[in-house]
Amino acid sequence: MTNKEIINLIEDALEIDANTLTEETKLDDIEELDSLGKLTLITLFDDEFDKELKGEHLIEFKTIKDLLDFLA
Amino acid sequence: MPKQLKVFRFVNKQTTSNTYVIEHIESDNVWLIDIGVFNEIINFLSNKKLVQGVFLTHTHYDHILYIKKLVNNFPNLNIYTSNDGIRYLSSPKLNLSEYHNCPISLETKNTFMLKEGSEIQLFNNIYIKTFETPGHNTDCLTYLMGNYLFSGDSYIPNQKVVTKLRGGDKNENRKSLIKIFDIIDSNTIICSGHGSVYKNNKILSDKYFN
Numbered sequence: 211m212t213n214k215e216i217i218n219l220i221e222d223a224l225e226i227d228a229n230t231l232t233e234e235t236k237l238d239d240i241e242e243l244d245s246l247g248k249l250t251l252i253t254l255f256d257d258e259f260d261k262e263l264k265g266e267h268l269i270e271f272k273t274i275k276d277l278l279d280f281l282a
Numbered sequence: 283m284p285k286q287l288k289v290f291r292f293v294n295k296q297t298t299s300n301t302y303v304i305e306h307i308e309s310d311n312v313w314l315i316d317i318g319v320f321n322e323i324i325n326f327l328s329n330k331k332l333v334q335g336v337f338l339t340h341t342h343y344d345h346i347l348y349i350k351k352l353v354n355n356f357p358n359l360n361i362y363t364s365n366d367g368i369r370y371l372s373s374p375k376l377n378l379s380e381y382h383n384c385p386i387s388l389e390t391k392n393t394f395m396l397k398e399g400s401e402i403q404l405f406n407n408i409y410i411k412t413f414e415t416p417g418h419n420t421d422c423l424t425y426l427m428g429n430y431l432f433s434g435d436s437y438i439p440n441q442k443v444v445t446k447l448r449g450g451d452k453n454e455n456r457k458s459l460i461k462i463f464d465i466i467d468s469n470t471i472i473c474s475g476h477g478s479v480y481k482n483n484k485i486l487s488d489k490y491f492n
Contacts, residue, residue: 225446246444252381253448 213278220274223254233275237268255281283428287408289471290326291479292319297344298476302432305331306405313404315339315425315432316475320348324355335360335402337410339434339475340422341370342447343379349388361393362402364414366421366449368393378447396423415462417455418443424462434475437462441477 217231224242237243243251248268255263259281271277290303299318303326311334312327327333333356339345341363349371353359363371370376371393374385396402400412410427415436425432435444436458443459445452466472471481478485 223446225452242446246447249378249381250446250448253378256375257448 216278216281217274219254219258220251220277223250231274233273233278235274237271237273237276243268251277283430284408287405287428289430289473291473292322292326294318294344294347297347299344299347300473300475300477302473303327304404304427304430306408309405311405313337313410314352315473316345316434317349317352318345318347320351332356333359334404335362337396337402337423337425337432338363338367338371339424339432339436340419341367341377342419342435343377343382343384343386345434345475346371346377346379346386346388347384349386353388353390353392359392361388361390362396362412363393364397364421364423365395366419367423368395370419370421376448413461413465415458417445417451417453417458419447419449420451420454421449422458424458424465426465429469430471430473431462431465432473433462436475437472438474438477439472439480439483 218228221228221231224247226242252263255261261281286307288305292301297318301317301319302315303323304313310330310332312331313334314336316339317336372387372389374380374387377386379386396412398414401409403409410425413424415422415424418435422434422436424436443455445455468482471479473479
């Protein structure tokens, strides 16, 4: 799966318009990434990538690229 | 609804989820809608009152948080949920409790599946009717008892329904809202999964509603 496809999955899960996010987008700037949004992301990573994303990661990670690196 | 019937709301301050207690002053039984609060409910019930059953609006962790404690305290109580709800109750991943460090898994012979139109008698001449209202999650049910509507997270007045969690679906939610709005009239007391109780667009007393 390409980075672009992963970003599209994240946009879809967070109910954000397609092609809104880029690798440089800061997580703090994503309004939809509230507590429910974070839970959505955690379950998305579990379901789609079998990766255990934790709340601590979401505090540590700054940008979408950090999420992509976590999956790499 | 007869005046002997009372509905009480209890709020989990951390998760903000509502748990409702339905009691009839001439009965020793009470019924619950969801179970996100425990100690306050036990303290509230006099020793004579027995929890006969719990109707789950859906099985997200904040609405089933104390289901095991409830079953331990009232081993004969019935649990009512949807077909998907039965599955999610047994899976901490599917009921999201795993992601909140409070894994909940429950399988009991006293769990019963409800479908669209299912009716259960609560008290003499008092029945609760089931409506399937997926959208927030696939297992969502809404219940109607007289003019009381227990809509869970399928409809919370003045709030957008959350559909982005696993099992959420915007299109299903739209259909469910149409179904719920068809049920509601000016006498309907809307008891949702979070937030205040409403009747005719006005917030009702926080203590009990009848």
